[in-house]
Amino acid sequence: MSPQIVVDSAEDANRLAHTSTLISPRFYTTDFAAMNRIDVSSVRKEWDQMMSEYEGDNNHDHFQRPPEFASEIHDMDPALKQEFLDFLVSSLTSEFSGQILYNEIRKQVDNPDIKQLMSFMARDESRHAGFINQSLRDYGLAVDLGNLKKTKAYTYFKPKYIFYATYLSEKIGYARYITIYRQLERNPDQRFHPIFKWFERWCNDEFRHGESFALIMRANPKLLSGLNVYWIRFFLVAVYATMYVRDHTRPELHIALGLDPAQYDYTVFRITTEITKQVFPISLDTDHPSFRAGLERLHLLSDRIAAAKKQGGVFGLLKQGVWATAAVATFARLYFFPVKHHALPQQIRMVPAW
Numbered sequence: 001m002s003p004q005i006v007v008d009s010a011e012d013a014n015r016l017a018h019t020s021t022l023i024s025p026r027f028y029t030t031d032f033a034a035m036n037r038i039d040v041s042s043v044r045k046e047w048d049q050m051m052s053e054y055e056g057d058n059n060h061d062h063f064q065r066p067p068e069f070a071s072e073i074h075d076m077d078p079a080l081k082q083e084f085l086d087f088l089v090s091s092l093t094s095e096f097s098g099q100i101l102y103n104e105i106r107k108q109v110d111n112p113d114i115k116q117l118m119s120f121m122a123r124d125e126s127r128h129a130g131f132i133n134q135s136l137r138d139y140g141l142a143v144d145l146g147n148l149k150k151t152k153a154y155t156y157f158k159p160k161y162i163f164y165a166t167y168l169s170e171k172i173g174y175a176r177y178i179t180i181y182r183q184l185e186r187n188p189d190q191r192f193h194p195i196f197k198w199f200e201r202w203c204n205d206e207f208r209h210g211e212s213f214a215l216i217m218r219a220n221p222k223l224l225s226g227l228n229v230y231w232i233r234f235f236l237v238a239v240y241a242t243m244y245v246r247d248h249t250r251p252e253l254h255i256a257l258g259l260d261p262a263q264y265d266y267t268v269f270r271i272t273t274e275i276t277k278q279v280f281p282i283s284l285d286t287d288h289p290s291f292r293a294g295l296e297r298l299h300l301l302s303d304r305i306a307a308a309k310k311q312g313g314v315f316g317l318l319k320q321g322v323w324a325t326a327a328v329a330t331f332a333r334l335y336f337f338p339v340k341h342h343a344l345p346q347q348i349r350m351v352p353a354w
């Protein structure tokens, strides 16, 4: 399966940012009154420490392009360029999704802790989104963020789902960026675009955003026990499976970086699982051969669904239905695959040590 939309013009880039599919980044809205009631007093010490880190803003000068940036942009093979642009647009969309959500929460609440946190995180995400959009602009493909904000569909999530999903996406974002950064640090000749040099300090922001949600959840232990553990399990499987399927739509990008998509994803899962032990009482056994076979089957089925969609007509539709049913069953098997259980550590916060 290749990227969903060929990006040839600014119009295509904007259209791609707007698409809502199972694997594309979404925009979220939530229950602001419930957000306003979040109490972090039981983790006050760690919270205040984190707030002073945000205030210190050690990345305030990081997202500016030096003059030599442009001279490091070279022509690339058209197939690689397509996947790279697809990667930039989807990264931009998820950074901007964070910016919009955090900013909206900041505006809607008067709880000083939450308001302050959201304004720091919106600040960071707006820098990240702006930085990626500059790279799209180099190709004449900048996304109109104002318009995207007004016209893209929003998904409503209860605060607890926002916490599970956003915590995971921040931590996975960290694990993805640091894995690419370390790979290119070892193999600088494979750094085919200068943006990758920014990933190390960049992903420390994402790591800290994840820490914020970790503290919020640990301050509200109900979110991490009882029936909610089934929700945590659902989000873990959904986020990991989505990432696995999506990364396999970009074979050229991974070849250029010297990474095998499956191996890259397993590395990211391992790092993410290590980190999520700070909050989640369970983790997925992503190194188990049967779990891996399930992910591989999901990837295969999503290729078949895409091919059936292309075929069109009654038979195409029928095939789509068959493969989609098989995909749901595969997802269910992954969901019920035995998980690992752990006790939560006393000290909640972690350092980005990868």
Ligand SMILES: [Fe+2]
Residues within 6 Å of the ligand: 095, 098, 124, 125, 128, 205, 206
């Ligand atoms: Fe970000």
Ligand SMILES: [Fe+2]
Residues within 6 Å of the ligand: 098, 125, 170, 205, 206, 209
């Ligand atoms: Fe973030």
